[in-house]
Amino acid sequence: MIDGVLGGPVDQDYLLQARQMQAMSFAVHIPLVCFGIAFPAMVLFLEGLWLRTDDPFYRALAKRWSKAMLILFAVGVVTGTILSFEMGLLWPEFMATFGDVFGLAFGVEGVSFFIEAIFIAIYVYGWDRLPARVHFAAGVPIVVAGLSGSFMVISVNGWMNQPEGFSVRGGEVVDVNPLDALFNKNLWHELVHMYIAGFIVAGFLVAGVYAYGWLRGRRDRHHRVGIVVALSVAALAAPAQLLVGDWAARTVADRQPVKLAAFEGLEKTTKGAPFTLPGGIEIPDLLSVLAFHDPNATVTGLDSVPKDDRPPTGIVKVSFRAMVFIGTALTALGGWFLWTWWRHGRLPSSPWFHRALVAAGPLALVALIAGWITTEVGRQPWVVYQVMRTESAVTGASGVPVGFAVLGLVYAGLAAVTFVMLHRFSRGPLEVEADAA
Amino acid sequence: MLPDLVAGVALLALTAYVLLGGADFGAGFWDLTAGGAQRGAPVRAMIKRAMSPVWEANHVWLIFLLVVLWTGFPVAFGSITSTLAVPLFLAGIGIILRGGAFALKGEAATIAEARALGATFALASVLTPFAFGAAAGAIAAGRVPVGNARGDEWSSWTGSVSILVGLLAVATGAHLAAVFLGADSRRAGRPDMVRAFRARALGSGVVAGGLAIAGLLVVRSEVPALYDGLTSGAGLVCVLVSGAAGLITLRLEWRERFEAARYTAAAAVAAIVAGWAIAQEPYLLPPDLTVHEAAGAHATLVALLVATGLGLLLIVPALTWLFRLALSGRLAYEENPRP
Ligand code: HDD
Ligand code: HEM
Ligand code: HEM
Numbered sequence: 001m002i003d004g005v006l007g008g009p010v011d012q013d014y015l016l017q018a019r020q021m022q023a024m025s026f027a028v029h030i031p032l033v034c035f036g037i038a039f040p041a042m043v044l045f046l047e048g049l050w051l052r053t054d055d056p057f058y059r060a061l062a063k064r065w066s067k068a069m070l071i072l073f074a075v076g077v078v079t080g081t082i083l084s085f086e087m088g089l090l091w092p093e094f095m096a097t098f099g100d101v102f103g104l105a106f107g108v109e110g111v112s113f114f115i116e117a118i119f120i121a122i123y124v125y126g127w128d129r130l131p132a133r134v135h136f137a138a139g140v141p142i143v144v145a146g147l148s149g150s151f152m153v154i155s156v157n158g159w160m161n162q163p164e165g166f167s168v169r170g171g172e173v174v175d176v177n178p179l180d181a182l183f184n185k186n187l188w189h190e191l192v193h194m195y196i197a198g199f200i201v202a203g204f205l206v207a208g209v210y211a212y213g214w215l216r217g218r219r220d221r222h223h224r225v226g227i228v229v230a231l232s233v234a235a236l237a238a239p240a241q242l243l244v245g246d247w248a249a250r251t252v253a254d255r256q257p258v259k260l261a262a263f264e265g266l267e268k269t270t271k272g273a274p275f276t277l278p279g280g281i282e283i284p285d286l287l288s289v290l291a292f293h294d295p296n297a298t299v300t301g302l303d304s305v306p307k308d309d310r311p312p313t314g315i316v317k318v319s320f321r322a323m324v325f326i327g328t329a330l331t332a333l334g335g336w337f338l339w340t341w342w343r344h345g346r347l348p349s350s351p352w353f354h355r356a357l358v359a360a361g362p363l364a365l366v367a368l369i370a371g372w373i374t375t376e377v378g379r380q381p382w383v384v385y386q387v388m389r390t391e392s393a394v395t396g397a398s399g400v401p402v403g404f405a406v407l408g409l410v411y412a413g414l415a416a417v418t419f420v421m422l423h424r425f426s427r428g429p430l431e432v433e434a435d436a437a
Numbered sequence: 438m439l440p441d442l443v444a445g446v447a448l449l450a451l452t453a454y455v456l457l458g459g460a461d462f463g464a465g466f467w468d469l470t471a472g473g474a475q476r477g478a479p480v481r482a483m484i485k486r487a488m489s490p491v492w493e494a495n496h497v498w499l500i501f502l503l504v505v506l507w508t509g510f511p512v513a514f515g516s517i518t519s520t521l522a523v524p525l526f527l528a529g530i531g532i533i534l535r536g537g538a539f540a541l542k543g544e545a546a547t548i549a550e551a552r553a554l555g556a557t558f559a560l561a562s563v564l565t566p567f568a569f570g571a572a573a574g575a576i577a578a579g580r581v582p583v584g585n586a587r588g589d590e591w592s593s594w595t596g597s598v599s600i601l602v603g604l605l606a607v608a609t610g611a612h613l614a615a616v617f618l619g620a621d622s623r624r625a626g627r628p629d630m631v632r633a634f635r636a637r638a639l640g641s642g643v644v645a646g647g648l649a650i651a652g653l654l655v656v657r658s659e660v661p662a663l664y665d666g667l668t669s670g671a672g673l674v675c676v677l678v679s680g681a682a683g684l685i686t687l688r689l690e691w692r693e694r695f696e697a698a699r700y701t702a703a704a705a706v707a708a709i710v711a712g713w714a715i716a717q718e719p720y721l722l723p724p725d726l727t728v729h730e731a732a733g734a735h736a737t738l739v740a741l742l743v744a745t746g747l748g749l750l751l752i753v754p755a756l757t758w759l760f761r762l763a764l765s766g767r768l769a770y771e772e773n774p775r776p
Contacts, residue, residue, distance in 0.1 A: 006515050006585040077493055078533045083504050084527040088518025089595075093585050094506050098513025100733025103508025104740050108500040111748035117493035118755045125490045125768035146593030176734035178741075353464055395588035397522040414537045417554075421544040 002388050003184070004093035010396035018090045018394050020129035021404040023376070025083055027369050027413050034077035034236055034368065036116070037150060037198030039069040040142040042206070042229060047136055060346055060432040061225060063127050065206075068422060070124045075418055077117070082139070082407070088405070093284050094383050094393035097173060101166050102159045104178040109152035116145035147195065151187075154194055158186030161375065162255055163384045187249045187253065190375070197239045200330065203234025205361035206323045209426055213352040227347060234364075235334030241327055246290070252378075253291035256385065259378035262316040266301045273299035278325050311380040319370040319377070323327055326367040439739065440732035443509040444714075444721070446745055450505055452710050454498035456613065456703050459606065461539040463614025465535065465562020467605065467637060468555065474548060481555070483630055485542070487621045492539065494759060508741050510613060510731040513582060513721050517572070520581045520588030524568040531565030534558075563607055570606030574599035576711060578660050579723040592666075598659055601652045609706050609744050616686070616702045620695035622768065635715040638690045638698070646683050649709065662723065666716025675712030679705045683720055 010016070024131035046062035049055070053402050088095050103159035119141040125134055127250060159165070165181030168175050170259050253260045264287050266273055272295055285295035292299075340348045347353070383390040451495070464484045471477030507514040520526060540557035545551035575581055575594040582588050593599075615638035622630035657664040666672045682705035689698035719727045732738060762768045 004585075005512055006519075006566050007587075010585050060462050069546070070539050074493065074536055077496065078536035080527050081500060081532050081536075083497070084500055085518075085525060086515055088503075088507065089526060089529075092515035092519040095518070096585075097509030099507040099514060100509070100737040103504065103511070103733070104737060106504040107508055107741050107744045108748070109495065110504050111744070111751060113500055114494065114498045114748070114752045118752075118759045119769065121493060122492040122759055122762060126762065129762075129767040158619060171733075176736055177735075178737045265619045308739045336625065391439070393677060395519045395520050397590060398520070399590070403522075403526055406526075406530065410533055412531060417537065417541055424546060425544055 001385075001386075002097065003126075004097045004388065005172075005208055005391050006093050006096045008093075009392045010093075010394070012071060012391070012394045012396060012400070015391055017400045019390065021407060022086060023373075023398065024075065024404075024408060024411070025079065025086055025324050026372060027075065028415070029083055030077040030372065031201060031365055032079060033073055033150070034198040034201035035069065035072040037146045037195060038147065038202035038372045039065065039072070040120075040139060041199075042134065042233060043069060044139045044143060047139065051132060051136060056432050057221065057225075057347065057430075060430050061222065066124050066127070066429060068378040068425060069427075070386075071418070071422065073116075073120055075414065078414075079411075085274065086120050089397075090395055092188060092395050094388065097388065098166075098384060100239070101163075101181050102156045102178050102179065105152040105155040105159075105182050106271055112145045112149035112152065115141050119145070134185070136137050146198075149193055150195055154191045155182050155184065155187045158190050159184045159374070160188035160383065161178050161190075161379055161385050165388050167306075167356055168373060168387065188252065189244065189251050193241070193244045193248050195370070196237045196244060197364075197371065199233050199237040199359070201364045201368050203230045203232075203237065203363045204330065206230035208358045208361035211357035213362050213426075215351060215354050215358070227357070228341075231334070231337055234330070234360075235337050238329045238331040238334040240325065243322070244332055245327060247278060249290050250292065253299070256378070258302060258305055259311065259316075260312045261300055261302045261304075262311045263320040264299075265286075267297060267312040268303055269297045269298060269301040276321075278321050278346070287384070297355065307390055309381065311378050316374055316378045319343060319373040322370040323367045326363045326370075328333065330360055330367070333357070335384060338406060440509070440728050440733065442742055443505065443732065443738050444728050444744070446551060446712070447505045448504040448714050449497050449511065454495075454502055455606075455710055457495035458498055459566060459610035460617050461465070461488055461495050461610075461615040462494065462535075462562045462566045462607070463610035463641075464488050465559050467609040467614060467618070469559030469563065474552065479627075479630060481631060483618055483622060483627070484626070487618055487624075487763075488539070489641055490763045491759065492536075493754065494538070502768075505642050505741065505745075505768075509733055509738060510721060510728075511733050513726060513731040515585065516583050516587070516680075516722060516726075517576065517581055519586035520590070521572045521575055521586075522594055523588070523590055524572045524575075524594045525687075527567035528565045528572070531561040531568065535561035535565060557705070561701070566606040566610050567603040570603035571595070571599040573606075574602030575724060577602070577656075577717060578661055579662075581722050583696060583722065583726050596659065598652070601648060601655055603649045605645065605652055608641055608648050609709075611639060612641040612645045613702055613706065614712050616690065616695055618699050619690070620699055621694075621764075624764065631695070631754065634695075635690060635693055637685060638695075642683065642687050642702075643691060646687075649683075650749060663713075663716050667712055670715075672712050672716040675708045675715060677702070679708035679712065712772070 034054060041064045046058050046065065050058035057341055119138050122138045123135065123142060126138060130138065138373050159181050164184045164186045165177040165179070167175045207227050207230040210223045213222050214227065243409070264273065266287065272285045273287040274282045274284045275290060276282045287299055288297040289295050291297065302313065336348055336353065340346065379385055381389050383393040464487070468481055468484050523552040534557050538554040538561065542551060542554045542558065545554055571594045578596055578598040580588055580596065582592040615634050619631055619634035619638055622634055646736040653667065656667065667676055682701045686698050686705060687702060715722050719729070721728045721731045
């Protein structure tokens with residue numbers, strides 16, 4: 001265990017508020033990031049359809065989505081900037097001690113941000129001025145940067161859960177190897193899981209907006225194509241997410257057994273451990289199956305570590321369940337669409353399908369945040385798993401609650417204004433230009 | 438050697454942010470002071486046109502600076518962010534308000550909405566550079582000790598050096614913005630706007646120059662070590678270059694030669710930043726922590742430099758293309774005002 005180079009733990013009466021402020025900031029940024037991951041690909045797909053069919057309708061829709069993408073990107077940029085500030089404002093000891101271990105990832109991340117910001121501007125502001133193929137090509141780096149940007153941040157988070165690339169000697173960090181830290185063992189499942197989550201969240205939310213319009217009687221081509229494109233993405237991503245989630249659970253079982261125990265609130269180490277469904281129905285052996293693909297496998301319990309080293313189980317348990325339940329439901333909804341599309345070549349016509357779509361977007365968001373709560377709160381009380389405690393990392397500055405309150409108010413205002421503006425935008429007519437080809 | 442190179446990269450990022458990000462903030466200052474809805478409309482439209490495609494890219498220099506600092510000099514980063522939590526938090530809030538308001542302004546439906554968002558944008562454009570400047574002043578004045586919030590949370594950044602550097606940051610940003618916007622107006626064929634920005638450029642240029650001189654005097658009485666650095670050797674060269682570039686800029690502005698004035702104005706500001714760095718060399722956090730003491734692990738510094746070098750190979754051509762397109766007016770976002 002390590003205390004930190006700035007002088008070790010300080011008196012901080014508001015550790016909990018600092019954690020909540022961090023969590024709130026993530027909860028604002030990460031949904032926006034989903035659009036940064038998925039929207040560019042969806043917009044490019046539409047533009048590609050236009051290039052192939054010459055149908056100006058696709059161009060108009062792509063252009064419209066790209067404007068929403070730009071607004072969400074800008075809000076993503078400012079909320080991401082706040083996260084970068086908070087790393088230092090809330091956790092200076094963590095940064096001072098480990099900044100040079102995991103920092104390389106953020107360095108590469110900076111490059112991605114540049115590429116993303118540059119090409120998104122060229123793409124969105126260049127619609128009417130650049131030759132069609134150049135314009136399309138300018139969109140490709142945005143898609144790539146969405147992936148590489150996530151890659152790097154997730155690498156840091158993976159490292160916090162699975163710290164590698166250094167040794168601790170005499171309470172000091174030595175033998176730093178930034179590449180080992182970058183490519184830590186938690187990176188891969190987290191990256192793939194988050195990347196797919198981006199497509200699920202963005203896909204279901206966009207489809208939901210159009211499904212809402214559909215239910216209100218706006219049943220035109222614009223709404224039909226909007227649903228089909230966005231939902232196709234989400235419906236393919238959802239089942240894949242179940243497989244990746246299984247991979248994630250097995251990795252956690254292997255490397256963070258206490259976190260896995262928190263998923264079920266499992267007190268004692270158990271052979272053939274059960275799993276409780278929402279509603280309290282206990283399925284025997286299911287946790288063993290989830291974690292090790294073996295009903296008789298032994299699952300480590302919370303009592304394997306001292307009380308002080310256990311994460312809060314209640315919230316982790318609820319979050320994990322919410323994620324799994326929603327993931328399963330979204331897969332079923334996507335399956336309904338894919339089946340109907342495959343058999344009949346059309347959308348399901350039931351209003352219940354459209355109602356479910358409207359609900360699916362917010363639910364996907366809940367699953368996303370729940371997944372992060374599972375990961376982050378399940379890691380507690382460690383900020384760097386089994387190396388540095390969160391209470392050692394926190395700032396000694398006073399005024400954390402004031403900062404938390406101010407940021408909360410600002411974010412509430414930002415969310416409200418963004419929502420109103422996008423809502424208004426979504427109701428404006430689609431402007432198909434006759435001469436667009 | 439290695440730490441110096443990384444410090445050089447950080448300085449480069451800082452300079453780019455002061456110039457490009459600073460000009461963006463300055464544009465917000467002119468938005469704030471443009472006058473009523475009717476009278477200020479042309480100036481505001483010019484600002485929006487010039488800023489829209491580039492502000493996000495300009496902003497990334499800040500992120501890049503933060504990342505280089507925490508990776509290359511983690512102890513300094515932790516000390517700065519904990520002691521200077523208040524001004525940095527204010528800067529952060531300013532960034533949210535500003536970016537959010539600017540991005541959403543285009544969707545405003547009524548004059549009242551546009552005005553509320555515009556005012557938020559403009560006020561935050563002044564708050565943020567002031568807060569950053571005050572934080573930089575605190576470091577220069579040696580008020581950030583090593584440790585977790587070991588410096589005073591308030592007095593560290595409310596001294597006269599901090600206040601002056603904060604004002605200087607606002608003024609130089611406004612000046613850069615006026616010069617850049619003047620050049621844009623010329624390219625857009627708007628002689629009325631050229632004249633409007635000429636007056637602003639001259640006015641803000643004089644104010645910025647005056648603040649720089651006042652800053653020097655305050656530094657002389659408050660931080661003698663820094664003053665010595667600024668008045669001898671390479672530090673002195675920087676100060677003289679900055680002064681000379683400032684005077685040339687004013688002359689160019691007088692004759693409405695904004696295209697050339699952009700470069701001299703940028704040189705004047707860059708020279709101040711460089712002069713500051715040289716004057717407090719070898720310290721990162723004077724009076725105790727040197728660049729070498731603050732540096733992170735060797736392997737990380739090497740990797741960071743390699744990554745930055747490779748990254749610049751990608752970024753520079755892309756940025757060049759963006760600025761080319763923007764300056765030639767090929768990135769225009771036609772606002773379709775809705776009733
Ligand atoms: C739309 C979002 C979404 C959906 C439907 C699911 N997940 Fe998830 N999950 C996430 C979004 C997410 C995430 C992006 O929020 C997390 C947080 C950290 C990470 O890597 O992905 C996550 C984390 C996460 C973790 C913790 C990983 C760790 O701590 O390293 C596990 C074990 C699972 N998930 C398992 C599942 C299972 C078994 C699912 C389906 C039945 C599932 N997830 C659906
Ligand atoms: C789930 C984890 C995260 C993912 C997948 C992610 C990914 C992204 C993506 C794709 C963007 C591009 C902007 C957008 O599309 O909205 C972005 C923006 C940003 N993110 Fe995150 N991020 C995550 C968490 C973080 C964290 C922890 C930090 C900092 C500590 C951070 C800092 C930033 C910054 C500074 C930006 C703005 C970049 C710019 O100026 O272009 N993000 N992020
Ligand atoms: C780099 C990628 C990271 C991601 C994507 C991430 C994501 C998250 C999320 C989503 C939450 C909880 C959300 C909620 O409760 O609503 C969270 C909580 C938290 N994160 Fe991270 N995090 C990252 C890095 C960090 C860093 C660098 C720190 C700094 C020490 C940190 C410290 C915390 C803490 C202390 C909490 C609160 C945990 C609690 O309430 O028990 N995380 N994070």
